[in-house]
Amino acid sequence: MSILVNKDTKVIVQGFTGKEGTFHAEQCMAYGTKIVGGVTPGKGGQEHLGQPVFNTVEEAVRATGATVSMIFVPPAFVSDAVMEAADAGIELAVIITEGAPVKDMMYAKAYAVKKNMMTIGPNCPGIITADECKIGIMPGFIFKKGNIGLISKSGTLTYESANQVVKEGFGITTAVGIGGDPIIGLSYKQLLPMFEADPETKAIVMIGEIGGDLEIQAAEFIKKHITKPVVAFIAGQTAPAGKRMGHAGAIISGGSGTAAEKMAALEAAGVKVVVSPADIGKAIAEVMGK
Amino acid sequence: MNIHEYQAKELFKKYNVPTPRGHVAFTPDEAVKAAQELGGNIWVVKAQIHAGGRGLGGGVKLARSTSEVRELASQILGMTLVTHQTGPEGKLVQKVYIEEGADIKKEYYLGMVLDRASEMPIMMASTEGGMEIEEVARKSPEKIIKVAIDPLIGFQGFHGRKLAFGLGLSVEEINNFIKFASALYKVYMDHDAEMIEINPLIKTGDGKFLALDAKMGFDNNALYRQSQVNEMRDLSEEEPTEIEAGKYGLSYIKLDGDVGCMVNGAGLAMGTMDTINYEGGKPANFLDVGGGANAETVAKGFEIILKDPNVKAIFVNIFGGIVRCDRVANGILEATKLTKVDVPVIVRLDGTNAEEAADILNNAGIANIIAATDLADGARKAVAAAKGE
Numbered sequence: 004m005s006i007l008v009n010k011d012t013k014v015i016v017q018g019f020t021g022k023e024g025t026f027h028a029e030q031c032m033a034y035g036t037k038i039v040g041g042v043t044p045g046k047g048g049q050e051h052l053g054q055p056v057f058n059t060v061e062e063a064v065r066a067t068g069a070t071v072s073m074i075f076v077p078p079a080f081v082s083d084a085v086m087e088a089a090d091a092g093i094e095l096a097v098i099i100t101e102g103a104p105v106k107d108m109m110y111a112k113a114y115a116v117k118k119n120m121m122t123i124g125p126n127c128p129g130i131i132t133a134d135e136c137k138i139g140i141m142p143g144f145i146f147k148k149g150n151i152g153l154i155s156k157s158g159t160l161t162y163e164s165a166n167q168v169v170k171e172g173f174g175i176t177t178a179v180g181i182g183g184d185p186i187i188g189l190s191y192k193q194l195l196p197m198f199e200a201d202p203e204t205k206a207i208v209m210i211g212e213i214g215g216d217l218e219i220q221a222a223e224f225i226k227k228h229i230t231k232p233v234v235a236f237i238a239g240q241t242a243p244a245g246k247r248m249g250h251a252g253a254i255i256s257g258g259s260g261t262a263a264e265k266m267a268a269l270e271a272a273g274v275k276v277v278v279s280p281a282d283i284g285k286a287i288a289e290v291m292g293k
Numbered sequence: 294m295n296i297h298e299y300q301a302k303e304l305f306k307k308y309n310v311p312t313p314r315g316h317v318a319f320t321p322d323e324a325v326k327a328a329q330e331l332g333g334n335i336w337v338v339k340a341q342i343h344a345g346g347r348g349l350g351g352g353v354k355l356a357r358s359t360s361e362v363r364e365l366a367s368q369i370l371g372m373t374l375v376t377h378q379t380g381p382e383g384k385l386v387q388k389v390y391i392e393e394g395a396d397i398k399k400e401y402y403l404g405m406v407l408d409r410a411s412e413m414p415i416m417m418a419s420t421e422g423g424m425e426i427e428e429v430a431r432k433s434p435e436k437i438i439k440v441a442i443d444p445l446i447g448f449q450g451f452h453g454r455k456l457a458f459g460l461g462l463s464v465e466e467i468n469n470f471i472k473f474a475s476a477l478y479k480v481y482m483d484h485d486a487e488m489i490e491i492n493p494l495i496k497t498g499d500g501k502f503l504a505l506d507a508k509m510g511f512d513n514n515a516l517y518r519q520s521q522v523n524e525m526r527d528l529s530e531e532e533p534t535e536i537e538a539g540k541y542g543l544s545y546i547k548l549d550g551d552v553g554c555m556v557n558g559a560g561l562a563m564g565t566m567d568t569i570n571y572e573g574g575k576p577a578n579f580l581d582v583g584g585g586a587n588a589e590t591v592a593k594g595f596e597i598i599l600k601d602p603n604v605k606a607i608f609v610n611i612f613g614g615i616v617r618c619d620r621v622a623n624g625i626l627e628a629t630k631l632t633k634v635d636v637p638v639i640v641r642l643d644g645t646n647a648e649e650a651a652d653i654l655n656n657a658g659i660a661n662i663i664a665a666t667d668l669a670d671g672a673r674k675a676v677a678a679a680k681g682e
Contacts, residue, residue: 078514104515106485109412109444142614142645157560159612163668166612166643183559185487186412212560215409238563241548241570242579245378249544249559249581251514252409257427262567279571280564281669 005132005177006152006197006204007095007121008071012136015063015093016041017084018075020051027075027099027140028052034137039067060091070094073129073138081125082107089118097138098124098188105251108186115188122188126250128158128180139180149174151287152198154191155210156183156250157238160280164208164236167284173291176204183212183250191221199229206232206290208283209274213239214252214260222268232290233274236283237262294511297341299390300525301507304484310476312504315392317341324366327391328359335394338365340386343530345425345492345508346376352386355394362391387529395503400493401460402426402437403474403504405481411441414481416448416474418456422493448478466500473502484522485515534597541593542583550575552679553598553607553636555591557582557616565610568668574676577604582611587620592628599634606637608675610668613644622650626657637678639663641671 008014014031018024019041029052032038040055040063047058057063060072072093076084081103088096089111096115103125115122123130129139133148145162147169155161161180168175179194181187191209198204207229211218218237225233240262242248244255255261266276277286302312316327328336340352347353352374356362366389375383400422408415419437421429429436438459440452453471462470473494481489488510495505516523528536538545544559548566552574556562559581566576578598582590591609598604611621621642629638638661642650654664663678665671 079517102514104485104518105407105487105512106444106482106515109407112412113443113445140614145614145644155560157558157564159556159558159561159614160564161560162612162614162644163561163564185407185409210560212563217409236564238560238567241566241576242563243546243548246546246579248546248563248579251512253559253563257430279568279669279672280561281568281571281667281672 005135006194006201007177007179008130008132008136008138010035010135011037012071013037013039013067013069014071014073014138015039015060015067015069016073016075017060017088019043019056020046021075024075025052028073030143031073031137034143035134036136036138039069060087060093064091064093071138072096074098074100076100078102078104082111085111085122086114089115089120093120095121095123097129098122099127099129099140100124101126103184105185108184112186112188123179124182124188126184127182128161130177130179132177133175141178141180145169146178147174150176150203150205152176152201152204152207153178154194154207155180156212157210160210160236160238163280164210164283168208168287171284171288173287176201183252185215185252190217192217192224195221195224195229199231204231206234206287208287209233209235211235211237211265212250212253213237213242213248213262214250214254216260218265219268222272222274225269225274226272234283234286234290235269235274235276236280237265237276238280240278294513294516294522294526295343295530296509296522296525297343297527298339298507299341301509302504304480304509305504305507308476308480310473310480310504311502312507313392313395315390317388317390318366319388321363321366321370324389324391325359325363328356328362331391331393333393336362337392337394338362338369339390339392340369340372340374341388341390342374342379342384342386343527344376344378344384346378347374350374350376384530395495395505396498397495398498399496401496402429402492403477403494404488404490404492405477405486406488408441413441413443415439415441416452416456416478418460420460422495426490426492442478444482448475463500466496469501485512485519486510487512534600538580538597541590543590543594543597544579544581545597546579547601548576548578549603550577551603551605552675553577553601553604555580555582555594555598555607555609557611561610561612565608565668565672568672569608569676572669572672572676574672574679577601588624588627588631591624592631595628595632595634599632599636604636605681606639606675606678607634608671609638609640610671611642613642613647613650617646618642618644618650619646619653622653625662626653626659629659629662634661637661637663639665639671639675639678641665641668643667
């Protein structure tokens, strides 16, 4: 078992024939992901990486039965692509693109919600169910199959945590990189109950960072609804206030959104919070009773 | 990206958001000329820097004659203004804004910002004009009235009424306020702003509203389509090393420790700083070299980190995913040829081909390159090296 995606998930790629889209679609296919086609307006009817190319998402969905779209279009066109996917009945859009304007995502997310389409990202590494399905840009080999669910705002910290978990003798069910932009799709609060309901997942790693209050919301949710052990790390304990730390959303503004307040809230919710990201693997071993 | 008060007011004027009349001046002569053009017998001389708290720092002064305008402009231009937002080093004032005096009956606060919880812009108003809004939020949050504005319907009358009645405005004043707030919403949306602050917003003797101050910040991701805003960018207000890093696709922020950091990915870069701190050291910077850490970007990274004389050691922490570690290792060796690095460099490469990478570094026989096995090991070695151990 896993959450959201598995070996049977049919995926299309928006921005299929571009440089990034091509490279990562190929990597995903090599991992075993069922990529059944792609969309590049104006290139409909061609074949790319052995799969059909369509002009519109609607055609692609009709012809292939895809339910998930992996989006690689440039930032200026990303909201259009997300809304097209929502309109065409896609169930989950994984938005890899970095640098989308916040205003555009505000409209795109509102429309996706209206159309009941889930989104992951933007500016994220994507989602991976170990040994089954990789939709994104993460190095697949790190994610050995196991019983730990992973939710993270950061790409490389996702790899770092998964690697530590594996080194401790455990593995991953599904890992979701939710992205660090001010407006994102699925967040901790939506993903935690999915891991809670997944019988394979025995514990959850949650990586957060400064800015916003999603981690605080997660803490409140965990307190009430999550029975599985959760290990958390919040990046940016040493970040100065008022400075944007790489991710558009990683900023302490007006004294709120600090790592300290998030760590305190999570601890109060019974989460095992590590101060150093080097201790994530050890903390998992501890909560798993090894 | 942020702009100056006088620039924000230019944008306001185009959208009929009322502000006092004023002109920017770079010299005392220009300041006097501006005052003469504005007419009247009272002017405000305001330092233009990208930081709040200018009044308390002595950067905003009232003049009652043109000779006083000259005197104050001479004082303020060229001064290093220190406010609670500039840091102790302060900011050099290179221009002043000369504004006509206003008939202030009452001061308010009005601001807009993206509310990440509702995923909509919110407008905030308070009767506590002139005070810092964070301070008001802490001491008397009930004095801040907030309305989330769904962009799908835009600014409606009810948004304005909720704010206006909340501020206790009279029926005659409400229409003026709603007109003001509605125009301000358009300024925010049309320019991809992420923040507008008017503190204070003033009510004049005749019940009209004027933006006495104006602060605006913008979404960097949207600057490609905001040419007018882009032209307002004042590079002298930004950190030169941060600008230079940006040119090479690196994201750099200077801190005050002595362990330089070079990392791929923003989250891991913050996590690396935190690990150094946990191991008893102090990070000298945040530096994200991005996904493809190659010889050129790594060399540039070394160069930027080493501009900071406090740096005693550098911790290179790369988690190689799609990028293979052996390639990164070769990149680091090449980078040390492109940029002279005379402090210990602790290198932790993990992920794809990590063992080959360690061999490459160990066999290169460069005395100041020290290989580390994992994040904690690397941080410990870097902290020790910075302490000269």
